[in-house]
Amino acid sequence: MPDLLRAHMSTTKKYAIKVWDISIRIFHWSLVAGIGFLWFSGEEGGNIMTWHVYIGCAMLGLIVYRIFWGIIGSPYARFSEFFKRPSHTFTYLKNILKGEKTDYLGHNPLGGWMVIILMILIFTQAFSGLFSSDDIFTEGPFYSLISSKTSELFTSIHHLNFNVLLAAIALHIGAVAYHVLIKKEALIKSMLTGEKQSPRPSRINTRPNYFFMLLSASVAATVVYLLISQA
Numbered sequence: 137m138p139d140l141l142r143a144h145m146s147t148t149k150k151y152a153i154k155v156w157d158i159s160i161r162i163f164h165w166s167l168v169a170g171i172g173f174l175w176f177s178g179e180e181g182g183n184i185m186t187w188h189v190y191i192g193c194a195m196l197g198l199i200v201y202r203i204f205w206g207i208i209g210s211p212y213a214r215f216s217e218f219f220k221r222p223s224h225t226f227t228y229l230k231n232i233l234k235g236e237k238t239d240y241l242g243h244n245p246l247g248g249w250m251v252i253i254l255m256i257l258i259f260t261q262a263f264s265g266l267f268s269s270d271d272i273f274t275e276g277p278f279y280s281l282i283s284s285k286t287s288e289l290f291t292s293i294h295h296l297n298f299n300v301l302l303a304a305i306a307l308h309i310g311a312v313a314y315h316v317l318i319k320k321e322a323l324i325k326s327m328l329t330g331e332k333q334s335p336r337p338s339r340i341n342t343r344p345n346y347f348f349m350l351l352s353a354s355v356a357a358t359v360v361y362l363l364i365s366q367a
């Protein structure tokens with residue numbers, strides 16, 4: 137093969153790298169479906185609120201899972217991989233504003249911050265729900281542990297924080313749309329298949345440790361079970 141052709145092929149060849157393991161993808165799309173349902177049921181009220189409480193507890197379980205998986209999970213799922221110092225994030229922001237091309241297989245530094253913010257907001261939402269009440273027939277499992285004044289405070293947090301969460305989700309979807317439509321990166325496909333294309337082969341083994349996956353899932357499932365059994 138002529139050298140020039142070989143050189144061209146080596147620059148255009150892409151390697152499929154498994155960036156998002158199966159649990160990250162299940163975590164992500166369960167969050168999307170769960171929060172959609174919680175929004176609908178929260179606004180609707182009535183009998184469906186029994187399921188609001190159950191699914192709300194499951195969202196807390198997802199966050200517990202993701203915290204464990206952020207510590208002992210597959211390489212690109214780890215907080216240490218995508219949580220970047222503010223100075224690093226500002227440099228990244230300056231570079232993209234200058235139109236420079238930046239390559240990140242996992243979350244880029246801004247995306248990393250977004251993940252943390254979304255997780256804190258979802259945690260706050262679900263945690264405040266545990267102490268909330270609609271003053272008719274739905275209350276969180278820990279409602280009776282606190283005074284009605286404190287419960288009112290948690291219920292207000294549950295209402296207010298949801299608007300902040302919606303704004304963060306809108307920003308997140310906007311950022312994904314920018315990468316997909318303007319930068320032509322197939323991010324949504326990656327969150328479905330787990331794979332991203334890279335000009336270089338992976339230097340690290342991205343295979344998750346399935347024992348740790350099961351361990352994290354068991355802890356999360358136990359938390360959900362204990363919460364629901366109190367509800």
Ligand code: HEM
Nearest residue numbers: 160164167168171242243244247251254305312323324327
């Ligand atoms: C309720 C709505 C949503 C929530 C709470 C949410 C939350 C998240 C979280 C927490 C992550 C980080 C995943 C991880 O590392 O564990 C993430 C990543 C991602 N989300 Fe969402 N998401 C939502 C909706 C969507 C929608 C509707 C789309 C697609 C249209 C989407 C596309 C993505 C993509 C592509 C990534 C990976 C970004 C990257 O490559 O860095 N998300 N999302």
Ligand code: HEM
Nearest residue numbers: 174178179189192193195261262265266268269270274276
């Ligand atoms: C990510 C998780 C959650 C989301 C997104 C969510 C969302 C919502 C929304 C949108 C409302 C309606 C607020 C309004 O009328 O303005 C609501 C109400 C409520 N939620 Fe949740 N919720 C979540 C978790 C939970 C959990 C875990 C519990 C209890 C275990 C819970 C208990 C309640 C209660 C009791 C209400 C009624 C409050 C009232 O009507 O004043 N929620 N939730």
